[in-house]
Amino acid sequence: MTYTLVQLSYLLATALFIFSLHWMSDPKTARRGVYSGVAGMTVGILATWAQPAFIVHNGWIFLALLLGAAVGWPLSRVPLTAVPQRTALSHAFGGLAAGLVGTAKYYLWYSEGPENLTAFRMVAIIAEIVLGYLTFTGSLMAAGKLQELKWVPQRPVTYRGQNVINLGLLLLAVGLGAFLVVDPTADMAPKLFPVIIALSLVFGVLLIIPIGGADMPTVISILNSYAGLSAVAMGFVLDNKLLITAGALDGSSGLILSIIMCRAMNRSFTNVLFGAFGQVQAAAAQGEQKSYKAETVEGAAQVLEQSSLVVIVPGYGLAVAQAQHKVREVYDQLKSRGITVKFAIHPVAGRMPGHMNVLLAEAEIPYTDLVEMDEINSEMPQCDVALVIGANDVVNPAARADKSSPIYGMPIIDADKARTVFAIKRSKNPGFAGIDNELYFGDRTWMLFGDAKAVVGELAKQLSGGSGMH
Amino acid sequence: MFRLALPLRGAVASLAALVLAASLAVASEDAAAGGGHGATQALDLPSMLFVFMLSTFIGIGVIRRVSRLLHTPLMSLTNAISAIAVVGAILVTGPDYPPHIRFLGAVALFASMTNIVSGFLITNRMLKMFKTREGGEKGVQK
Numbered sequence: 001m002t003y004t005l006v007q008l009s010y011l012l013a014t015a016l017f018i019f020s021l022h023w024m025s026d027p028k029t030a031r032r033g034v035y036s037g038v039a040g041m042t043v044g045i046l047a048t049w050a051q052p053a054f055i056v057h058n059g060w061i062f063l064a065l066l067l068g069a070a071v072g073w074p075l076s077r078v079p080l081t082a083v084p085q086r087t088a089l090s091h092a093f094g095g096l097a098a099g100l101v102g103t104a105k106y107y108l109w110y111s112e113g114p115e116n117l118t119a120f121r122m123v124a125i126i127a128e129i130v131l132g133y134l135t136f137t138g139s140l141m142a143a144g145k146l147q148e149l150k151w152v153p154q155r156p157v158t159y160r161g162q163n164v165i166n167l168g169l170l171l172l173a174v175g176l177g178a179f180l181v182v183d184p185t186a187d188m189a190p191k192l193f194p195v196i197i198a199l200s201l202v203f204g205v206l207l208i209i210p211i212g213g214a215d216m217p218t219v220i221s222i223l224n225s226y227a228g229l230s231a232v233a234m235g236f237v238l239d240n241k242l243l244i245t246a247g248a249l250d251g252s253s254g255l256i257l258s259i260i261m262c263r264a265m266n267r268s269f270t271n272v273l274f275g276a277f278g279q280v281q282a283a284a285a286q287g288e289q290k291s292y293k294a295e296t297v298e299g300a301a302q303v304l305e306q307s308s309l310v311v312i313v314p315g316y317g318l319a320v321a322q323a324q325h326k327v328r329e330v331y332d333q334l335k336s337r338g339i340t341v342k343f344a345i346h347p348v349a350g351r352m353p354g355h356m357n358v359l360l361a362e363a364e365i366p367y368t369d370l371v372e373m374d375e376i377n378s379e380m381p382q383c384d385v386a387l388v389i390g391a392n393d394v395v396n397p398a399a400r401a402d403k404s405s406p407i408y409g410m411p412i413i414d415a416d417k418a419r420t421v422f423a424i425k426r427s428k429n430p431g432f433a434g435i436d437n438e439l440y441f442g443d444r445t446w447m448l449f450g451d452a453k454a455v456v457g458e459l460a461k462q463l464s465g466g467s468g469m470h
Numbered sequence: 471m472f473r474l475a476l477p478l479r480g481a482v483a484s485l486a487a488l489v490l491a492a493s494l495a496v497a498s499e500d501a502a503a504g505g506g507h508g509a510t511q512a513l514d515l516p517s518m519l520f521v522f523m524l525s526t527f528i529g530i531g532v533i534r535r536v537s538r539l540l541h542t543p544l545m546s547l548t549n550a551i552s553a554i555a556v557v558g559a560i561l562v563t564g565p566d567y568p569p570h571i572r573f574l575g576a577v578a579l580f581a582s583m584t585n586i587v588s589g590f591l592i593t594n595r596m597l598k599m600f601k602t603r604e605g606g607e608k609g610v611q612k
Contacts (some may be wrong), residue, residue: 017551018528024544025535027600034594037551041586048557055564057572064563064576068583075584076591083542086592090549090585097555097578097585104562104574111568120515224545231552236518238558244518245525250552252529257541347538354541361599367539368602 001050009047010242016040017246021253027367044242080362081319084351088143088220091227095135098230099197102128105237106193110185117184121237126177128233130200135226137204142219145208146351157209166206173199211272213316214393216351218261218272225254257353264347264373266399266409295446297455300422301462307384310334311376313344313415314356317390317426321452327389328363329460342369344376344386344413346394377414386418388439390426390452396437421445424455543596550589556582 001009017040023033049055078086102125109116144152176196180189211219228250235243262268304310312331318324334341343365349356357370380386388395395415398405415421416439423440425447439445448455536544559582562575 013554014525017554018532020547020551021529021532021536021544024537024540024547025532026537027539027597030540030543030597030600031594033547034590034597037547037593038590041550041554041556041590044554044557045560048560049564055560056566057564060563060572060576061560061579064559064579065583068580069587071580072584072587072589073591075588076595078592080596083546083592083596086588087542087545087549090546090553090589093581093585094549094552094555097553097559097581100574100578100581101555101558101562104567104571104578108562108567108571220545224549228548228552231555232522234555234558235522238561239514239518240557240561241518241521242554243558244521246551246554248522248525249529249532250548252526253533253544253548256530256533257545260538260541345538352542353545354538354543357539358542358596358599361539361596361601364599364601366602367600370539372538 001047006047006051007241009043010240013040013044013047013242014245016043017249021249044246080358081322082147083358084216084220084355085143085146087352088139088146088223091220091223092136092139092143094227095132095139095223095230097132098227098234099129099132099136099200101234102132102237103193103197107190110190114185119181122177122181122184124233124236126174126181126196128230128237129197130173130177131226131230131233133197133200134204134207135223135230137201138208139204139223139227141205141208142211142216142223145211145213146216153209154213156212162206162210166203169199169203169206173203213351214348215265215272217348217353217355218258218265218267218269220352221254221257221261222269222272223254225251225258228252228254260347261353264411265407266411292440292447293445295422295448297448297458297462300446300448301459303420303422304330304334304339304385304387304459304463305337307339307420309340309342309379309383310385310387311342311344311380311383311415311418313346313386313388313391313395313413314360315346315349315389315391315394316351316355317392317424317452319350319355319359319390321390321426321454323389323453323456324359324363324365326453326456326460327360328365330387330456330463331365331369333460333463342371342376342379344373344415345370346373346391346413349391349394373411373413380414380417383418384420386415386421388415388421388423389456390424392425392437395423395439397442398436398438402438415439416442416445419444422448424448424450424452426451539600540597543593546589546593546596550586550593553582553585553589556586 016036020033020037020040023029023036049061055061075086075089106125141152145154148154173196176192180192183189208219228247231247232244232251235241235247258269262272312327314327318327331341343360345356347353350359357367360370361367393407393410395413396407397412397416399407399410399412402408421439421442421444423445425440427449440447533544556579559575559579563572563579
């Protein structure tokens with residue numbers, strides 16, 4: 001293929017990618033988006049590969065593609081509760097690819113064409129490897145935390161001077177990078193380069209260890225953005241516009257999702273990355289002991305049967321307990337009685353953006369009954385029963401009223417405005433963030449203690465048993 | 471539902487920073503090139519920056535319209551798309567470069583291909599689940 005043909009193919013691939021994202025605007029057309037994306041990818045790969053005068057080691061390429069496909073296929077079959085981990089892992093792979101290509105290009109040019117190492121290219125290479133490698137280890141850490149690996153600390157790890165150390169490491173890496181930009185062919189340059197790589201790798205780890213599980217949706221989005229930007233930097237290094245456009249699309253997607261997540265928690269980027277959530281609250285949780293009102297599953301089932309509007313508020317606890325299919329049974333039972341059932345989806349419920357929607361869709365709950373927070377809140381005063389399953393912070397009224405609460409100002413689902421609230425909770429301990437939830441002590445709230453899957457299953461059984469008596 | 475102001479401000483700020491850094495780099499290059507040997511690489515930097523800026527704005531415009539229902543599949547889709555880094559990896563693995571360079575390229579190629587395959591497949595798998603009515607016709611169709 002000639003240079004022009006390759007470039008025109010890249011143009012086509014870019015258009016296909018833009019259409020791909022455009023079709024994601026509606027679940028009805030979304031799958032078209034996948035096909036368009038696959039087509040764009042195929043065009044891009046073939047156009048690049050089909051340059052026989054330049055690309056000669058076809059065996060290497062073929063083998064690497066084959067191995068990648070062999071590992072990628074099982075990764076696409078993971079249970080949907082594990083999707084956040086898989087996503088983090090794929091950000092790690094993306095970062096790694098960018099870092100490695102940057103490294104290879106630098107050493108190639110250093111030995112075989114130092115005139116290529118212009119200041120601009122060096123800026124791009126440094127950006128590529130710093131972003132690439134920090135995304136690699138950072139995403140691996142995030143994936144480890146999400147997978148709850150034993151050797152990865154789940155709770156945020158903090159220590160004195162943490163931010164100073166982290167920032168110092170990053171500045172050191174950037175400073176060394178600046179030195180290489182000024183003098184890319186210095187004698188010590190090939191030795192400095194691995195130091196920058198090592199600093200970026202360490203920085204990635206240190207960036208993620210102070211971040212707790214509740215902040216994972218934001219962190220995954222930010223890492224998504226970084227992975228995209230590292231692809232952009234690769235495009236600048238290789239003078240390749242397809243890489244720049246595709247990377248920019250990924251980068252802006254990560255940016256927008258991060259902004260949505262931050263807004264849904266009323267926090268800023270810096271606060272998520274450097275705020276070390278989870279430390280302060282541990283102390284705040286030590287308050288006077290208030291008493292819960294517990295209810296039996298039978299009682300709850302009776303109240304549910306008498307309602308006309310039921311709003312189910314799912315949270316991460318539902319995912320952990322794998323309760324989505326049992327929830328579907330309850331949904332069916334209530335629906336068969338002519339009761340309106342809606343799901344109130346908080347943007348940060350779960351461990352990544354949109355996580356709850358996917359889990360509920362898996363249980364074949366029609367997506368038309370999955371309602372966003374802003375929309376459902378206006379209906380909450382008319383709601384007869386709010387059924388809170390494994391959600392905690394996203395329904396905590398303290399976010400509205402208590403200025404001293406660490407989550408003050410975060411938009412919440414107004415479950416407390418429903419006529420009756422049933423909250424399913426595993427234990428009497430405070431939730432992930434360690435914050436007491438006023439909702440559980442409310443006049444109209446009754447607790448159903450137990451594993452979400454077991455309790456919801458019992459509820460479904462009660463409802464199906466009771467249906468004969470009507 | 472979603473105000474433009476904030477992401478725009480962020481995008482404009484980062485673009486401004488990037489253009490500034492790029493102009494500085496270009497300026498220093500021009501100064502260094504003085505003698506005229508800079509002609510060896512006809513890199514069209516401004517046009518690359520144009521491409522970056524425009525695709526970022528298109529990205530923001532398109533992504534803002536994506537249904538919130540689909541944010542998880544969106545992330546796996548954009549992830550697969552950004553695995554177009556595979557093109558860069560091919561350009562490092564394929565040519566007649568020293569083996570250690572090509573090895574780094576091959577590992578990058580492997581990593582990108584993993585993302586392409588798993589990203590597109592899992593996106594498709596998730597999207598298949600989004601239905602309008604129970605058991606009824608699929609809301610998601612080709």
